[in-house]
Amino acid sequence: MSPLLKSSRRSASSADAQAISHDHWFRARVEASLADPRPLASHDDVMAEVDVLIDTLEADSPHLSQK
Structure with missing residues (x-):
């Protein structure tokens, strides 16, 4: 075999x-x-939590803000 x-x-x-x-x-x-017994989270709920987290981080670190 080569x-x-x-x-x-x-x-x-x-x-x-x-x-x-x-x-x-x-x-x-x-x-x-699939076996995780915790309740499901809707996309809108998760995105709302992430938006709050991003706003908090940007407020604490102005250099992160791109506004």
């Missing part, structure tokens, strides 16, 4: 292993999220 073919197979094998590893990680995260 060295180029061996290298190509090794790269494909490594990429396959990385894809499988990522798939396992992702599925575990989704399962954990």
Whole structure:
């Protein structure tokens, strides 16, 4: 077998292993999220909290403000 073919197979094998590893990680995260008993938060509620946080940080650090 040529060295180029061996290298190509090794790269494909490594990429396959990385894809499988990522798939396992992702599925575990989704399962954990679905099993989380905490109540869901709406997008609007989360964005309102983030807006308050950003405003607070900008007020405390004027150099962060882009207004």
